[in-house]
Amino acid sequence: MNMISALNHLFIIRxxxxxxQLDLLKKAxxxxxxxxxxxPGLLRLKTVxxxxxHTPETVAAALNARAPAPSKIRTNMWSVAQFIEQxxxxxxLQAWMAEIFAGPVAPTVFHAWLATLPLSLIVDSWYDGAMRAALAETGRTDVxxxxxxxxxxxxxxxxTRTYDLGGRELQPGSAATTVLYTPHGSIRPAANFLVADSDYVETLTEIDIQTPIPQVMKERRTNRGFLFFGCRFDDQMLRTYARQIMKRSQGPHFAVIDSATLTKNERRFLAANAITVIDMPAGEAAARLAAARV
Known part of the structure; x- marks a missing residue:
């Protein structure tokens, strides 16, 4: 059955x-x-x-295996990381995060497809470095x-710090056709991680006035919308970052997500930010987008 539904102004298309809509987004x-x-949900597209x-909870579990945290914070990545730092x-904490994310992560077909497109901006909100690897595999030098x-x-x-795909640190403001923005850091090339509560104290104080957001990000989002893929918004930190990265962008915005699993806070966030939910399995959506035809 074809269906478009709205709940508290949350639009869901099926x-x-x-x-x-995916065909239109592919053209876009x-x-x-x-x-x-x-x-991080993109990592689950692979068969292995x-x-x-691939979730904050599994990072928390990996950190707990190294230093058990109090039970009341045990499933919260940011709090467990703060406990270890203290x-x-x-x-x-830095060394353990580097260990946890040390395993090479092969890009998915979806990553590889995105890497071939002339995109001005890609945001990757996880630490695994798969999108970076996909861009490097193309041999591109304009990223x-x-x-x-x-x-x-x-x-x-x-x-922030700026790098080329070879791992060399560049001066802020370096020119590029494509900018990959990893707001929480990444395992490669230098194991930069924003993960503990303390990492976000100053950032969250300043982010409302956009100080931590790179200038190129502010410029390139102005006349564009966002397509959220592999993302969940069931934690305040994730919602805050997404909201501030979207800030002053033109839209429209979409999220590929299983609507049946949405929490009340996620529904509220998606509705408040006019993000239309594309209710389709991520694997099916990725395959449709990455298919050869346009």
């Missing part, structure tokens, strides 16, 4: 409506009219179990990555 991606915003954690030092960095040990007013 069946043939969802398929038609080819035309560089929409920005992919990728989440991901070699690295008890074991930042260097220990830079801007990573969020912790200010825990910073002695200068720095929010």
């Amino acid at each position: 069946d043939s409506h969802a398929s038609k 991606l080819y035309a560089d009219q929409i920005i992919p915003y990728l989440g 179990e991901p070699s690295v954690p 008890r074991r030092h930042r260097r220990t 830079i990555e801007i990573q969020g960095v912790t200010r825990a040990d910073a002695i200068t007013d720095i929010w």
Whole structure:
């Protein structure tokens, strides 16, 4: 059955409506009219179990295996990371996160397809580096990555670092056709991680006035919308970052997500930010987008 439904102004499209919308989004991606915003759920598109954690909860579990945290925070990645930083030092947290995400993550077909498109901007909200790897595999030299960095040990007013696909650090503001923005950091090339509550204290204080958001991000989002793929918004931190990254963008916005699993907070967030839910299995949606025809 074809269906478009709204609940508290949350728009959900299914069946043939969802398929038609994906076809339109595919054309928009080819035309560089929409920005992919990728989440850890993309790792589950592969037939084998991901070699690295694919949810904040699985990161929390991996950290707990190294240093058990109090039960009341045990499933919260940010709180467990803060507990380790306070008890074991930042260097220990950094080393453990590098261990947890050390396994190579092969890009999915969807990553590989996105890497071939002339996109101005791609946002990757996870630490695995798969999108970076897909871009590097194309041999492109017109891509830079801007990573969020912790200010825990910073002695200068720095929010991000910029790298080329070879891992060389560049000056802020370097020109590129495609910018890969990883706001929470990434395992490669330098194991930058925003993960503990303390990493976000100053960032969240400043993010409402957009200070931590790179200038190129602000410029390139202005006349575009976002396509959220592999993302969930069941934590306040995830919602805050998505909201601020979307800020002052033109839209429209879409999210490929199983509507039956949405929490009350997710529904409220999606409705408040005018994000239309494409209710289709992620694997099916990725295959439709990455198919050869346009």
